[in-house]
Amino acid sequence: MNKIFTVAFFTMIGLKGFTQTVTDTSSILHKVYTLGEVNISATVDKSTIDAAEMQKYNAKDVSSALRTLPSLVISENGSRNESTIYLRGFDIRSVPVFMDGIPVYVPYDGYVDLARFTTYDISKIDVAKGFSSMTFGANTIGGAINLVGMKPIQKMELNAKLGATSGKGYETKINLGSNLGKVYIQTGFSLLQRQYIPLSANFDATTLETDHHRDNSYQKDIKGSVKLGYTPNATDEYSINYQYSHGTKGNPVYLGTDKNTRVRYWQWPYWDKQSIYYISRTKIGERSDLKVRAYYDQFKNELSSFDNNTYSTQNKASSFNSLYDDYTLGGNLEFATDWKDKNRLKVSLHAKNDNHSEHNEGEPVRHFADNTFSLGIEDVYKPGSKLSFIPGISYNLRKSLRAEDYNSTDSTISNYPKNQNDALNAQLATYYKISNAINLSFNIAFKSRFATMKDRYSYSMGTAIPNPDLQSETALNLELASTIEIADKLNFRPELFYSYLYNTIQMVSNVQGDLSQMQNTGESVFKGIDLSFVYKPVSILNIYAAYSYIQRKNISNPEILFTDVPNNKLFASVEYTVVRKLMINLFGEYDSERNNASDGTRVSPGYFVMNGQVSYLFAHYFTVEIGVNNIFDKNYTIQEGYPEAGRNFYAAIYFNL
Numbered sequence: 001m002n003k004i005f006t007v008a009f010f011t012m013i014g015l016k017g018f019t020q021t022v023t024d025t026s027s028i029l030h031k032v033y034t035l036g037e038v039n040i041s042a043t044v045d046k047s048t049i050d051a052a053e054m055q056k057y058n059a060k061d062v063s064s065a066l067r068t069l070p071s072l073v074i075s076e077n078g079s080r081n082e083s084t085i086y087l088r089g090f091d092i093r094s095v096p097v098f099m100d101g102i103p104v105y106v107p108y109d110g111y112v113d114l115a116r117f118t119t120y121d122i123s124k125i126d127v128a129k130g131f132s133s134m135t136f137g138a139n140t141i142g143g144a145i146n147l148v149g150m151k152p153i154q155k156m157e158l159n160a161k162l163g164a165t166s167g168k169g170y171e172t173k174i175n176l177g178s179n180l181g182k183v184y185i186q187t188g189f190s191l192l193q194r195q196y197i198p199l200s201a202n203f204d205a206t207t208l209e210t211d212h213h214r215d216n217s218y219q220k221d222i223k224g225s226v227k228l229g230y231t232p233n234a235t236d237e238y239s240i241n242y243q244y245s246h247g248t249k250g251n252p253v254y255l256g257t258d259k260n261t262r263v264r265y266w267q268w269p270y271w272d273k274q275s276i277y278y279i280s281r282t283k284i285g286e287r288s289d290l291k292v293r294a295y296y297d298q299f300k301n302e303l304s305s306f307d308n309n310t311y312s313t314q315n316k317a318s319s320f321n322s323l324y325d326d327y328t329l330g331g332n333l334e335f336a337t338d339w340k341d342k343n344r345l346k347v348s349l350h351a352k353n354d355n356h357s358e359h360n361e362g363e364p365v366r367h368f369a370d371n372t373f374s375l376g377i378e379d380v381y382k383p384g385s386k387l388s389f390i391p392g393i394s395y396n397l398r399k400s401l402r403a404e405d406y407n408s409t410d411s412t413i414s415n416y417p418k419n420q421n422d423a424l425n426a427q428l429a430t431y432y433k434i435s436n437a438i439n440l441s442f443n444i445a446f447k448s449r450f451a452t453m454k455d456r457y458s459y460s461m462g463t464a465i466p467n468p469d470l471q472s473e474t475a476l477n478l479e480l481a482s483t484i485e486i487a488d489k490l491n492f493r494p495e496l497f498y499s500y501l502y503n504t505i506q507m508v509s510n511v512q513g514d515l516s517q518m519q520n521t522g523e524s525v526f527k528g529i530d531l532s533f534v535y536k537p538v539s540i541l542n543i544y545a546a547y548s549y550i551q552r553k554n555i556s557n558p559e560i561l562f563t564d565v566p567n568n569k570l571f572a573s574v575e576y577t578v579v580r581k582l583m584i585n586l587f588g589e590y591d592s593e594r595n596n597a598s599d600g601t602r603v604s605p606g607y608f609v610m611n612g613q614v615s616y617l618f619a620h621y622f623t624v625e626i627g628v629n630n631i632f633d634k635n636y637t638i639q640e641g642y643p644e645a646g647r648n649f650y651a652a653i654y655f656n657l
Contacts, residue, residue, distance in 0.1 A: 032123045033151040033186075033227070035239055035279045035291075036100025038144070040133045040346075040378060040390060040429075045441060045481065047072075047127040051150075054119045056575070056585055058613060058627050058650065060171065060192055061221075062097075062147065063114035065125055067589060068571050070530040070546035071497075072127065075564040078642030079264065081217075081251040083115035086565045088129060088497055089526035089552045090142025090475075094449045098136065098146045100241065102277045102295045107326045107354035108368070109454035110139070116247045116271055120161070120173035121188035121225050123150045130477035130497060131429055131443040134376030135334050137350035138396040138423075141447040141475050142499075149227060149241070152177030152186050156657070163625075163652030167213075167645075169194030171652070186227040193220045197252070200635035200646030208253050208263065208309070212646070215309065216250035216267065235283035240276070247271035253309065256641025258602050262318075265306040272300045288337035299326040321361040329353045342382050350374040353401075356453055364413055368453045369401040376425075390429040397422045398450040403457055403468065416457065416468045423448035423472050437486065443479040448472045451505055455518045464507070465517045473520065475501045489537060495530040506560055507598065522556025545572035561598050564639070566606065568592040581617040586610065596640045607636035609644075623654040 047069045049059075059065035063083035067074045073086045087095045093110035096103055097117075105112045119125075125147055128136075132144040157177040164170045173190035197214040209215060222245070229239040251266035277295035284290055303322040307313045314320070330352025339345050356368040378392030403416040427445035434440055451470040458464060481495040503520040511517040528550035535543040547570045552562040573587035588610035596602040613627035626649075633647040 031151045031153040033100065033149040033239075035229075035237055035281060036146070036148045037126070038098070038101045038133050038135055038146050040135075040380065040392075045483070047129070048124055049127075050124045051119075051122065054122070054125075055625075055654075056613070056615075057573075057587060058611070058625075058629070059119055061115045062117040062119060062122075062125065062145075065119055066114070066127070066145070068546065068573075068587075069127060070495075070532050070569070070571075071129065071528070071548040071550065073565050073569055073591070074638065076638040076642060076644075078252070078254065078639040080113075080266075081249055081268075082111070082113040084111060085114065085145075087127070087143050087145075088499065088528065089550055089562070089565055090499075091564075093452060094139065094142035096136075096139055096144060098144065099243070099275065100149055100277070100279060101136075101146060101293055101332075102275060102297065103137070103328065103330070103352070104147075104273070104275065104297060106299050106324075107328055107370075108324065108356040108358070108452065110452040113247075113271070115219075116221055116245060116273070117147070118173075118190050118192055118221055118223050118245075120190040120223070121150055121175055121186075122147050124148050129495075130447075130479055130499070131427055131445045133346075134374075134378045134392045134394045134425070134427075135332070135346060135348040137332065137348070137352075137374040137376070138372055138394075138398070139449045141449040141473065142477075149225070150175065150177065150186055150188070151227070151229070152179040152184055154179060158655070158657040160655045161652055163650060165194065165650040166198045166648035167194045167196045167217075182231055184227075184229045184231070186225075186229075188223070188225040190223045191221070194218060197645045198648050199643055200630070200633045202633060202635035203643055203646065206255055209255055214252050214643070214645075216265075216311070217252045219249040220247065222246045235289070236281060238278075238280040240278050242274075242276045244274040245272065250311075252642060254641040255643065256602065258597075258641065261602075261641065265309055265311060267304050267306070267311060269302045269304060270300065272298075274298050284337075287339070288335065291334040291336070292331070293334075294331035295328070297328045300324060323359060323361070325357040327355050329355075344380040346376075346378050348374070348376045350376075354453075363406065363408075364411065366404040366406050366413060368403050368457065370453065371399045371401060372450070373397045386433040388429075388431040390427075390431075392425075392427045394425045395422070396425065396448065396450070398472075400456075400468075403453070405457075405466070416466070419456075419468050421450055421472050423450070423474065437484065439483045441479070441481050443477070443481075445477045446474065447477065448474045449505075451518070455505055458518075460516070463514075463516060465512055465515050467518050470505065470518055471503055471520050473501060473503045473505045475499050490533060490535050492533040493531075497526075497528060497530070499526040500524075501526070504554065504556075506554070506557075508557075508560070509599075521554065521560065524552065524554045524556070524562075526550065526552045540577040542575040543573070544575075545570065559599075561595050561600050563595045563598055566592040566594040568606075583615045585613045585615075587612075591638075594638075602640040604637045604640045607634055609634055609636065621655055621657060623656070625652045625654065626650075 054065045071088045084092045129143045132140045136144045159175040161173045171192045175188045177186040197217040199212040225243045227241045231237045275297045280292045305319045307316045332350040334348045336346045354370045359365040374396045376394035381389045399420040429443045431441045450472045457466045478498045484492045501524040504524045506521045508519045509516045530548045532546040570590040575585045590608040592606040610631045611629045615625045630647045
């Protein structure tokens, strides 16, 4: 029966584009906060997920929202219970995450747990692949992800949700906004909580997991935000924003077969992030404007390692309490001008100061600090109505200011020698409108990524040797793409991509005895294809599908395998409006097998997971939503040894005023 249903499902399916349905109320009521956008030109293609789509796919956090896009693969770091992404083979260190153009990734390692970022106060998510604006600044070697907030358009707006999920979970949110003409205010609060992950009935109990309630898989995320804006006229806007997130989570233990993988009893008492930032846009004369961003971003967390699954004692040598205290202070200027009738020129200057402090309880605090600068220039040149060229160039510089090394033998701290690295980036995009229905583009970009503090200085809990002089990795990215529209019913987009990486940063084993080290290992190739389409044969039926195929190969060291990205990924959905107020959505994802270890010893098999959701609008202001994830109760893993949730249910009610 499962096989028949799966075949029938994919027989029906096509690819992407979304129409407003009964669940679109959130996007109707909330205007996009345009000050938070980072755009090159309306010509440039980018993938966008709006608030209505997030609701339609029950995407409570950024990680689950992004999985709907081609070439964007979700990866679960089971050993840290973190959700991250790969975009065309590049991990999140090479595809940084921004909030309204403000970097929000953790200064120490460049990563960020996307499951901690809830979507309740986000109007849309923009994803740029390979070719991304120079105005993002440094480290966008594989692209960029920008989370754009909400802005009210009416005198009074209220958007609220109350829901419950399997695993004794519940969620609530409230967004309240007001636009009084020249002044607007937007506030938001959300709570997402779960006691445990329900495992599949097909999961076989072990000595470490004796039932189907995943031990130590609890989570709680609280988020609050305030935005205050001033628009003195039709062209100028000034805004100050504050966001606060508090998270706490457990880390389920490893249940796999690799005897070399240590079972960890970890919990995070807090995972806290807060940002305050200012953004403005001011018109200068008739043809120019200046955009200013200034920000302070703070990250703190604590990781507690215990002796056993009682999570009550810390007597073993492997037990500890590790504390991080990080902050970033920075800003950027973006000057844009129509310096000629056919040219729009942008010049951007970025500067940021990253600071990281860490220690285990009972040890002295170690401090690390970097400065990063970026100067970028890009021009949009349109010689005619059908053709556009977008050249860009940037210079990036990273300088270490402080890096302390701790010697546990005599409890002393010494300083690493200071180091620096610079990189030149360049790119060119060409867009040609063949007809009203067919567009063609070719992009070439030479981008770079600086080694993070963790890349350069981490001992990896005693298993690695630091490498302070690690150089940046660079990549040549090529993309050939087209958009084809047929009779207002079918939108089809094929994309071919090829990336050649130089100075690839990878962990190399047995550098000194059994110790490993992060090194610039040489050259690698990422290549593949994205196919996506949306098909709307009739007004009540909307079909979407996104397929990607990718190959990654380490040319210099073929024995070092790339991990966590399947060769094949397919996401698809069928949305059917039964009556004007009732909508049914079936959506699923297939991933082929993936390596979880660079030597190929840990592999997660391929899987197909299908989900469904029913939404009904009643009494004008209320929408009721009921859904089920993993309909077939598949027992599967994204990372070997860490089973994902089995069949689980959710229900929610929305109120929109």
